[in-house]
Amino acid sequence: MAKAKFERNKPHCNIGTIGHVDHGKTSLTA
Structure with missing residues (x-):
């Protein structure tokens, strides 16, 4: 859920955030 929030919060930084998160x-x- 947090991942999806970050994506919407920082669509332009989602790439970096996604990798970190x-x-x-x-x-x-898992």
Whole structure:
């Protein structure tokens, strides 16, 4: 959920945010 929020919050920075969030979120989600 946080990932989606970041994407909408920073669409132009989603690429960087996704990489950062994805790294930690993936571990937590998985």
